[in-house]
Amino acid sequence: xxxxxxxxxxxxxxxxxxxxxxxxxxxxxxxxxxxxxxxxxxxxxxxxxxxxxxxxxxxxxxxxxxxxxxxxxxxxxxxxxxxxxxxxxxxxxxx
Numbered sequence: 001x002x003x004x005x006x007x008x009x010x011x012x013x014x015x016x017x018x019x020x021x022x023x024x025x026x027x028x029x030x031x032x033x034x035x036x037x038x039x040x041x042x043x044x045x046x047x048x049x050x051x052x053x054x055x056x057x058x059x060x061x062x063x064x065x066x067x068x069x070x071x072x073x074x075x076x077x078x079x080x081x082x083x084x085x086x087x088x089x090x091x092x093x094x095x
Contacts, residue, residue, distance in 0.1 A: 007052045014084055016062050017047050023089055024076050037093050043068045045076050058082050066093070 011017065028041050045064040053061045063077040074093040081087050 011050060011052070011062070014080075016050065016078070019078055019086070020045060020047065020050070020062065020064055020076065023078060023086075027076075027089070027091060036091060038073075040068075043073065046072075055079075059087065060084070063090075066091075 024045050028036075028043075033039065033041060044067050046067055047064060049065060051063040053063075055061055058081075060080040060082075061077060062080075063075050065072045066074040066076050073095050075090070076092075077090040078086060079088040079090070
């Protein structure tokens with residue numbers, strides 16, 4: 001995928017927004033604030049701005065900002081193989 005139209009079509013066809021939402025909500029529900037290195041769970045992801053890249057090992061990397069009070073505090077990402085099997089997730093707090 002090389003242009004924004006192809007990426008957006010891929011995101012829609014593979015329900016990436018739903019995958020990001022459900023996995024993020026599951027992570028918040030099943031993981032303590034201490035383990036996530038956050039002070040409260042009143043956070044969300046920005047589904048209107050999903051970044052995509054294909055890694056050097058042909059994995060699909062979808063990243064969304066983590067927001068607290070409309071401010072970016074980190075990012076959440078899902079990584080899929082070429083068969084669109086979820087292989088990993090990243091929850092990163094940057095501030």
